[in-house]
Amino acid sequence: MRISDPFIEVSKMAEIPYELVPKNYEIIGKSMLIKFKKDYPFDKIRLANAFKEVFKLHAVYEIIDIEGPLRIVNVNLLSGERVIEQHVENGIIYSLDPSKIMFSKGNKYERWRVGQIVKKGQIVVDMFAGIGYYSIPASRLAKEVHAIEINPESFHYLLINRYLNNSFNIIPYQMDCRDFPYENFADITLLGHFESLNFIEKAIEIAKNNSFLLIHTVERRGSELPEIFREYNLKVTSRRIVKSYSPSTFHYVYETIIFK
Numbered sequence: 001m002r003i004s005d006p007f008i009e010v011s012k013m014a015e016i017p018y019e020l021v022p023k024n025y026e027i028i029g030k031s032m033l034i035k036f037k038k039d040y041p042f043d044k045i046r047l048a049n050a051f052k053e054v055f056k057l058h059a060v061y062e063i064i065d066i067e068g069p070l071r072i073v074n075v076n077l078l079s080g081e082r083v084i085e086q087h088v089e090n091g092i093i094y095s096l097d098p099s100k101i102m103f104s105k106g107n108k109y110e111r112w113r114v115g116q117i118v119k120k121g122q123i124v125v126d127m128f129a130g131i132g133y134y135s136i137p138a139s140r141l142a143k144e145v146h147a148i149e150i151n152p153e154s155f156h157y158l159l160i161n162r163y164l165n166n167s168f169n170i171i172p173y174q175m176d177c178r179d180f181p182y183e184n185f186a187d188i189t190l191l192g193h194f195e196s197l198n199f200i201e202k203a204i205e206i207a208k209n210n211s212f213l214l215i216h217t218v219e220r221r222g223s224e225l226p227e228i229f230r231e232y233n234l235k236v237t238s239r240r241i242v243k244s245y246s247p248s249t250f251h252y253v254y255e256t257i258i259f260k
């Protein structure tokens with residue numbers, strides 16, 4: 001049986017050369033998000049209509065940018081209509097509005113990995129919970145997951161996803177994680193934010209001695225370990241690249257243990 005290449009169909013329908021049909025995009029449920037290179041030379045709406053038709057989508061958006069520490073997504077609807085999507089991954093349902101909240105395919109391994117790290121009966125604190133990207137996989141074995149999210153929009157979907165996945169051991173907090181009240185508390189502390197290094201002091205306060213911290217950063221490839229790790233006696237057990245972030249920087253994850 002011949003398997004047809006959908007990009008050929010998109011190319012024909014939109015009358016855009018095959019090699020200039022974008023191949024790198026995010027699919028959230030049945031919504032597609034495309035980040036175009038500067039000065040894309042063809043009609044984006046014609047392209048989006050073709051993608052919608054061939055991939056049987058609800059909507060096709062252009063990503064304009066993802067802003068600031070709250071990671072607010074700024075998009076332009078090119079084709080179809082805005083739908084609250086249910087994205088299923090590793091048996092977990094994530095409900096979200098793709099026009100407002102990002103769900104990066106580049107972090108798929110990290111969402112899976114969190115579910116592997118958490119051991120039965122542990123207490124997890126997710127300092128940047130978003131819609132539950134890590135809190136839900138963590139909740140499978142944890143005793144409790146304390147999920148902190150400052151942005152009301154993301155918090156709304158965190159509550160929905162907690163419910164959809166029967167993750168009632170997630171304790172949601174809509175607040176700034178710097179105000180989390182418990183100390184020497186977590187077996188596992190998750191810092192899923194690019195600016196995590198600015199929150200290390202608070203994370204160490206939350207973490208138990210000899211416990212595990214998972215820390216996301218954005219750095220130049222090949223840079224030295226962050227100095228702050230030595231300062232606070234954080235031992236790195238693993239460091240990996242999650243994805244490219246900009247032409248000269250990468251999104252990294254550190255698995256660490258704190259010795260207080």
Ligand SMILES: C[S@@+](CC[C@H](N)C(=O)[O-])C[C@H]1O[C@@H](n2cnc3c(N)ncnc32)[C@H](O)[C@@H]1O
Binds near residue numbers: 129149175177178
């Ligand atoms: C980058 S997103 C999470 C991305 C996610 N880890 C993933 O895999 O795609 C970080 C989240 O942290 C939240 N946030 C930012 N600053 C915060 C703070 N001080 N306290 C609590 N949540 C915060 C943002 O609103 C956002 O939902």
